[in-house]
Amino acid sequence: METRAFGTIRLEDGQATLPVGPGLLRPAGLDMLATLGDRVAMAAAAEFLDALPKHLATVRQHLMDGLDTAPERFASLFPELATSSATPADRLWTSLDLRSVWTDNDATVTLEFARDGAEDGPVLAAAFALDGTLRDLAVTA
Structure with a gap:
């Protein structure tokens, strides 16, 4: 897949290596490509990426x-929130890895x-419209 920001993203078995932070690259599943069936949606997905x-x-x-x-919304993901010692929010963020990128039939990425x-x-799980509008942010099982 060709993108402006990342150049050509090589896909191998639905996996790509994407930047997740300054100087950090992590593999991510791109299952979103399986549900995008037309050029317009693929172009929007490339812009999203x-x-x-x-x-x-x-x-x-x-x-x-x-x-x-x-903070209780995130307690199941970050059990350390229940302890008396405060964990810096930045440390919680950096403990997360981008695991997958996917879309549904409603073009929610x-x-x-x-x-x-x-x-x-x-x-x-962060749900976005293809135009980049954040629709929802939630912890899921």
Whole structure:
């Protein structure tokens, strides 16, 4: 897939290596490509991926705000929130890895983050419209 920001993203078995932070590259599943059936949707997906650093910053900001205003929403993902010692929100953010990028039939793109690359357990799911509008940020099982 060709993008402006990342050049050619090589896909191998639905996996790509995407930047998730300054100087950090992580593999991410691109299952979103399987549900996009036309050129218009593929072009929108390429634009979405071009803006991935912006979307990651949006997720980070909403997570930071949520940890300040309603930390209980994130307790299953971050059990250390229940302890008396405060864990800096930035440390919680950096403990997350971008695990997958996928879309549904409504063209909602979901970025899933797991703790330190965990395969099982709760994930932070950020649902975006293809135009980059954040629709929802939630912890899912």
